[in-house]
Amino acid sequence: MASLKDVKSKIGGVKKTKQITKAMNMVASAKLRGAQTRIERFRPYAEKFYGMLTDLAGKTDETAHPLLAARDDVKKTGIIIATSDRGLCGSFNVNIINAALKLAATKKAEGKQVAFYCVGKKARDAVSKTGYELPMQLTGQMNQFDFTLANKVGLQVIDHFLSADLDEVFLIYGQFVSLARQTPTTLQLLPIAPAESIEEKTGVTKEYIYEPEVNGLLAELLPRFIKVQIYRGLLDTSASEHAARMAAMDNATRSCDDMTAALTLLFNKTRQAAITRDLMDIVGGAEALNG
Template structure:
């Protein structure tokens, strides 16, 4: 019985150590989440203003804009920019997204030969490589709070591959941070740019104002920046959702560890009580035998 009690005590101490680790990781992830939320709030203001500019310019009678980001062409290859995490310990963050992408491919009846994968994050890159998909680009090691300068190679590569017709349509898939307790799958076409989906602020200037240079020239410059802002915004949003998923995962792990500790301590106390009762019975029996 003593050996059994020692084993239970060892399990209690081990579980307590695990809980300390998960609690510390939860606090770290919470700090990262708060920091990236502050960064994201500022970026969303910029992204909305840029969207307003593109919407106003596109509302003008523009017929000879140079460049391909607006041009729809026959879709031979569909690009999927899939943003996952590099690490685990984030619950179903990666698996839920990858499952949604695979369902989308099936719904659109796309084979591996029809798809080009651009993977941001090691989990997505490894998954699609192992299953024989064409992973034309991968990027690992996005920092906890990425800035545009850090990921500019990604956003430039995305638009340049579209310009070079590596794919004819680009869909971006990632986990959107909805709240601290939930994320949502986002999957939308970002190339070619669909200006009909843009809603300009009615308080902004009208597209009928005279412009110098012309709306066409301005749009030629702004469109690549707009497309890049969509990619960077998605990476920022996905990273926010990742930190949220980590917080929730570590919180759940800490709660589960506490339940295990409570159960083990109850088991330990019962076993200890039984051992004491056995010892008392043996002593009482020995005394009775001596009388």
């Protein structure tokens, strides 16, 4: 049985760990409020932009803009993966990385090359061990970022697509659904696929009118559309990271309480055993003297 000093030392260590996990939970909660507000404000704009652009793409020919052109022979796939820079957020990063690697394995099995564009240290570290091409790796920026980060990623991806270095591009990120649920999500960015028409879905005819002409809008809106969707993915990932870390630290704090209770019980049992041994020694000595 462990000594009283060892058990007491372990109890002290667990209590200090609890202080750290509780503080990290509070920090994650504070950051989550800001990140959640940002994604809840931006998501309706991104979704409406997505619906409008895919409808716009369905009204024109693929030859109207290079970003609409689907390649007959897809040789190389680009995957943008967004994770956090830090860990201690449960399985959040692992789930996103697994989804990205699964997509990469599927494309590789089809005979296509795969290149990763990583945003976040965890994504970079995981992909660098796989041997896949890594033309972009941005780390240390997920804690505080703005649209400039999405613009940087979008410009490079668009440039590689237009120069035929990439034939298709996917975005994988952690979608913030709720405090308890963050879902790895895959979105095809390039080529932009036309959406199913509202008439085909509901039987209701709905016509959008664009000014100026559709072809004139594409050159301005398509590049921005890519960057908006990337920014939406980054915001979702940021909010999901803080929610996952808050839940992980809350679980860790409860585990510390359980460990403290178990160690306190062990401490009491150890102390009682020591007292019993001392009493037995005293009684044995007294009996020996009486004898």
